[in-house]
Structure formats: C-alpha cells, structure tokens
Amino acid sequence: MTAIWVDGQAIATLPVQDRGLAYGDGLFETIRVQQGQMPLLSFHRQRLTEGCQRLRLAADIELIITELLGHARLLGEGVLKLIITRGDGLRGYAMPQAAMVRRIVQTAALPAYPAQNAEQGIALFDCQTRLARQPLLAGLKHLNRLEQVLARSEWDDPAYAEGLLCDEQGDVIEGVFSNLFIVQQGSLITPDLSQSGVAGVMRAALLQAAAQQGFAVQVATVSRAQLLAADEVFCCNSLYGVWPVRALCDRTWPVGPVTRKIQALAQGLMVGSCEA
Amino acid sequence: MTAIWVDGQAIATLPVQDRGLAYGDGLFETIRVQQGQMPLLSFHRQRLTEGCQRLRLAADIELIITELLGHARLLGEGVLKLIITRGDGLRGYAMPQAAMVRRIVQTAALPAYPAQNAEQGIALFDCQTRLARQPLLAGLKHLNRLEQVLARSEWDDPAYAEGLLCDEQGDVIEGVFSNLFIVQQGSLITPDLSQSGVAGVMRAALLQAAAQQGFAVQVATVSRAQLLAADEVFCCNSLYGVWPVRALCDRTWPVGPVTRKIQALAQGLMVGSCEA
The missing domain is CATH 3.20.10.10 (D-amino Acid Aminotransferase, subunit A, domain 2)
Known part of the structure; x- marks a missing residue:
C-alpha cells in the first residue's frame, strides 16, 4: 500500500504546471526505512543539499527532514521516495523569481529482490x-x-x-x-x-x-x-x-x-x- | 486564461506517480494557433511521431491530433502546449509493459515579445x-x-x-x-x-x-x-x-x-x- 503526501498534505496529485513535469526541474531521493529510522539519512541530506545548491532550488531542507522523520516512523519498514520540484511555472525555462519548491513523498514496500x-x-x-x-x-x-x-x-x-x-x-x-x-x-x-x-x-x-x-x-x-x-x-x-x-x-x-x-x-x- | 485537459478531461492535475514527473519520461510540443488553426501542425506531428518511436511511447497520434484540432478551434488565437508522458509507473526505470500514455494539453496566450x-x-x-x-x-x-x-x-x-x-x-x-x-x-x-x-x-x-x-x-x-x-x-x-x-x-x-x-x-x- 502506498501513501502519498504533497507539501505535507495527504493528496496524490499535483498541478499540471509543475516544473518537475515540464522540465524535470527537480531532484529525488529513495530512502530505505528500517524500524522507523533512516540510517543513511545524513548522506541523503548531504546529496539533497548539494543538489539544491547546484540547481538553485530554495528548498527548506530542515522542513523536509522533519517530515521525512515523521513519515519514516509511521512507515516502519520500506522505502520513502522524496521528490522536490521548482513548483509551478509560467511558460518558459526561466526560474520563477518566487518559485515555491514543491515536496512530494511516497511510501512503498522494499523491492522484493531475489x-x-x-x-x-x-x-x-x-x-x-x-x-x-x-x-x-x-x-x-x-x-x-x-x-x-x-x-x-x-x-x-x-x-x-x-x-x-x-x-x-x-x-x-x-x-x-x-x-x-x-x-x-x-x-x-x-x-x-x-x-x-x-x-x-x-x-x-x-x-x-x-x-x-x-x-x-x-x-x-x-x-x-x-x-x-x-x-x-x-x-x-x-x-x-x-x-x-x-x-x-x-x-x-x-x-x-x-x-x-x-x-x-x-x-x-x-x-x-x-x-x- | 489557461485551460487544461488531461486525457481529454478538463482537469488540471495529474497523479504523482506519472513517469513524466519521475523521470521526464515524455515529450512536448508548443504549437502556435492562429484563426483556430495550426499552420505548422504537420511538422509538429512529424517530430512527435519520431519522438514516440525513439522513446518507444505507444501514443495514439491520431487521437492526439484530433484533440489538438478541437482545442485549436476553441482557442482561436494563442498557444497550445501538448505534453505526453509514459503514464503512471511502478517503482524503477523499466517501462511498464502496459504503459498508458498520458496526454496533457494547456492553452496560453501568445507570449508578448517586444x-x-x-x-x-x-x-x-x-x-x-x-x-x-x-x-x-x-x-x-x-x-x-x-x-x-x-x-x-x-x-x-x-x-x-x-x-x-x-x-x-x-x-x-x-x-x-x-x-x-x-x-x-x-x-x-x-x-x-x-x-x-x-x-x-x-x-x-x-x-x-x-x-x-x-x-x-x-x-x-x-x-x-x-x-x-x-x-x-x-x-x-x-x-x-x-x-x-x-x-x-x-x-x-x-x-x-x-x-x-x-x-x-x-x-x-x-x-x-x-x-x-
């Protein structure tokens, strides 16, 4: 069973104008959760932070980490997939001046590898x-x-x-x-x-x-x-x-x-x- | 004013699981509409067809063209943006065997270039x-x-x-x-x-x-x-x-x-x- 949150709300859709869809303008992380915890979280945080700097995404990393910690506790065992995008865009490649980074979290079971x-x-x-x-x-x-x-x-x-x-x-x-x-x-x-x-x-x-x-x-x-x-x-x-x-x-x-x-x-x- | 259709329905959101968001797994076209017509449509169709072949997207090109013709007539003057994606995905990069291509159409005014x-x-x-x-x-x-x-x-x-x-x-x-x-x-x-x-x-x-x-x-x-x-x-x-x-x-x-x-x-x- 999958649970999905968009910007902290339990909804499973996002606006068509999202720049993640239009241009792939965003980042993701796939995080293993065990016993409600994310043992490699510091490394995920490091990569996410670097990605935001290099793509100039003004994401609230602390908020994202806090939400992930809450989701991990609820999930117990499995995988959290985090996507962040530059949010809704106007037409054109230029980064909107007041871009609101969108955060999307999905849960999944651990893949059943042989x-x-x-x-x-x-x-x-x-x-x-x-x-x-x-x-x-x-x-x-x-x-x-x-x-x-x-x-x-x-x-x-x-x-x-x-x-x-x-x-x-x-x-x-x-x-x-x-x-x-x-x-x-x-x-x-x-x-x-x-x-x-x-x-x-x-x-x-x-x-x-x-x-x-x-x-x-x-x-x-x-x-x-x-x-x-x-x-x-x-x-x-x-x-x-x-x-x-x-x-x-x-x-x-x-x-x-x-x-x-x-x-x-x-x-x-x-x-x-x-x-x- | 912008109008948006997803798979022929007047809705403005799409599922978070869409592979267009996850991987940028899709194509787009930005089409000028004048007097309800798309003078360069044959070239858009050609590029879209080639893109579908190269990305192995099983899109119904005839259906897409028919929808675009209808949208263009309604719009009169402006721009149609078409996005097609490989639809919803499971976890992982593999193309789903029964992928349902999703089509998204947005209208906009012609950009106001000096x-x-x-x-x-x-x-x-x-x-x-x-x-x-x-x-x-x-x-x-x-x-x-x-x-x-x-x-x-x-x-x-x-x-x-x-x-x-x-x-x-x-x-x-x-x-x-x-x-x-x-x-x-x-x-x-x-x-x-x-x-x-x-x-x-x-x-x-x-x-x-x-x-x-x-x-x-x-x-x-x-x-x-x-x-x-x-x-x-x-x-x-x-x-x-x-x-x-x-x-x-x-x-x-x-x-x-x-x-x-x-x-x-x-x-x-x-x-x-x-x-x-």
Whole structure:
C-alpha cells in the first residue's frame, strides 16, 4: 500500500504546471526505512543539499527532514521516495523569481529482490546506451532520467539483475540503478562521477566506512579494460546494500573476500541508528 | 486564461506517480494557433511521431491530433502546449509493459515579445552552460530540460532576448528556446542536431521552404568562429517566427537581406492553412 503526501498534505496529485513535469526541474531521493529510522539519512541530506545548491532550488531542507522523520516512523519498514520540484511555472525555462519548491513523498514496500543476488552475485547486462558527459548535472539525483529509462529498456531477461553503463568515451560509470566498485589488489576503486552518473548514497557511505576500516579507496576513471581485469566487482545502492558481480559478457568472477567484507559493512550501515 | 485537459478531461492535475514527473519520461510540443488553426501542425506531428518511436511511447497520434484540432478551434488565437508522458509507473526505470500514455494539453496566450526583436534584431547572451552530446535524445523535444533551465538562469538582463548554446566541444548548437541559422555568401547553414539540441518545427519548415525558394540550405557543424564570421545570423521558433541577431559579445551585425526574406517566409508559414 502506498501513501502519498504533497507539501505535507495527504493528496496524490499535483498541478499540471509543475516544473518537475515540464522540465524535470527537480531532484529525488529513495530512502530505505528500517524500524522507523533512516540510517543513511545524513548522506541523503548531504546529496539533497548539494543538489539544491547546484540547481538553485530554495528548498527548506530542515522542513523536509522533519517530515521525512515523521513519515519514516509511521512507515516502519520500506522505502520513502522524496521528490522536490521548482513548483509551478509560467511558460518558459526561466526560474520563477518566487518559485515555491514543491515536496512530494511516497511510501512503498522494499523491492522484493531475489536473495541469490546478494548471496551468489549477479550478471550485468552490457548496455549499449552511453551516458552523456554533463558536469553541471553529474552526480545529482535529478529528474532528467531518460538515459536510465532507455538503458533499462535494453533487456528484460531476469537473468540480468542490473545493467552496466559506460560514458560516451567508453569508460565505466555505474549501473542503471546502482553504483559500481572494482577491487584491484585489495584496493577499492569506484568510477569518478564528475562528468556523468548519480553519486549514490550507499557509494558515499561505503567510501567513508571502507576507508575507516583500513581499505585503500579511490575515486578514479575506470576503463572497461580495468573493469574486466579487476579481481572483484560489486555494485551497491541504498536499498539492497551490495551485490557481488559474477558475470559481464563472457567474463566471470567468483564472489571475492573483499566484496564479502564490504557487503557486511553495507549491512551494518543499513541498520544503524538515525544520524540526521 | 489557461485551460487544461488531461486525457481529454478538463482537469488540471495529474497523479504523482506519472513517469513524466519521475523521470521526464515524455515529450512536448508548443504549437502556435492562429484563426483556430495550426499552420505548422504537420511538422509538429512529424517530430512527435519520431519522438514516440525513439522513446518507444505507444501514443495514439491520431487521437492526439484530433484533440489538438478541437482545442485549436476553441482557442482561436494563442498557444497550445501538448505534453505526453509514459503514464503512471511502478517503482524503477523499466517501462511498464502496459504503459498508458498520458496526454496533457494547456492553452496560453501568445507570449508578448517586444516588436523590436523582429524589427531591429536581438542581442544573444553568451551562455556558459554547454549542451552534452547524447545522440539517443538529440533533436527530440523531450521532458529532460535541465540544461535549458540552467542556461536560461545565467542572465536576467532583458537586453538579451535569447542565449547562445554551444556543445561541450564549443560548436554552436542553438538558442535556449530557438534554433539558429547563419548566412554565409547567400547560403543558409543551421547546426547539425544529431548529437545535441532540439530540432525545432520552424527550423524544419524553413529548411524546406527556403530550399523551395531557391536558397542553398545546409545542415552542418557550425563552429563558433564560423558563427562570428557569418554575414548574417538569425534565430527562429514556431511562436515568433524569425528574429535577426544583431549582437553577440562584441560582434555586431546589421539586419541582412537574406534574413528579411526568411523572416517573411516564416510569417507566411505561420498563417498558412491547416495541413494536418
């Protein structure tokens, strides 16, 4: 069962003039809720704040966080999806001077991912869709997601739990709804997202937590050759934690020891206490 | 006064789950209506049809056109904005198997552009925002328009009626809400839009009409140096027709004879009979 709130009211519709619809002029967050809490809230807040700055969205972050805390308590277990938009617009791209940011919250159950994804690892579909390079938008979880829609439409074979996305230069960026790490001689490397991609909350949390655990972690350009030569590969997001990658095209990997350690770390991050 | 229809009903809201909001998963058209007719309708239909094919949107184009014809008759003079989306979605980027395309029509008055824009020409603001290169989306009037929102936010000085957008390589692509032509030794050249940009309906109509009038017309890569060296420059869209460009940074142009001829051609195209 889904509950929906728009600007704090229990309504399920929004005006057609909303700039989120017209231009994708807004941001979203997908937040896992456990035992009424959002263990990764501080990372969601950080990304949302940065997104608002970069898109010049005058959102009341404190109000949003307060509402999310209330919704999470009511929900107990599941997912909160937050969308914020620049509100209603007149005709034209110019940001309205007195734009009223609109906030939309939807609840959902946690997606029912097969347990084997986490246990035995997944096969990545090799997407042909290439991500464009746009430093002004890279990293943000904004509402312009046609690239992901097209990429996700490339396969419907459930044998592939995720798809690999590269940029137009052929470098590795991310999964369609996950971030990616490779393990190289015990070091963790995740692709640089300054030109393309969504900087996931679990990626940020793992970068921090893995470094604290003594792992060498690095954000860098990752070529396709480097990915294929990696000792281990895994993907992550804030809903499922870590999935080992066991296959891409005809390359296969066993589930490696570093991946298992990071997977356990992710599990811990998803059940921590609320740290807003 | 604005009238709004959603799926043929006179309602002004849409469900929060619409994929147009969630992902910008849809297309739009902005259509000038004169004397109850839409002279450029055949070009709008063509772009919409191509957009639906490329985004795999199963829209009923005939139904949409029929509705637009009815709305145009009622409106008389003004602008129809059509948005189509992939309708309501479940969680996730995958296109729903039984997606019901949603159609939204809004009416508005014709924007009140200063008469001097067309008479004396305009100054272009030199936008720093660069358009990403994404051949899968280039040319389409899709709902992922954050680049235009950011570019349009770069200036608010009304001395600039439009902004110049280049791609990441620095080549000239278009205006923020217009297409661009340069005149070089009597020939018309408009930037190639296979990697970036929106292929405007007036651009398409002018390419056809100018060629029929005996002009040499060409779609090609246009460098910034080529733009600055051009004999004449003008921009166009389906609402205002043609505006001569008289300045960009410290380069100025007089309003040239070719621009005046194309401007007259555009005027004619905007008052033709309905050719759906």
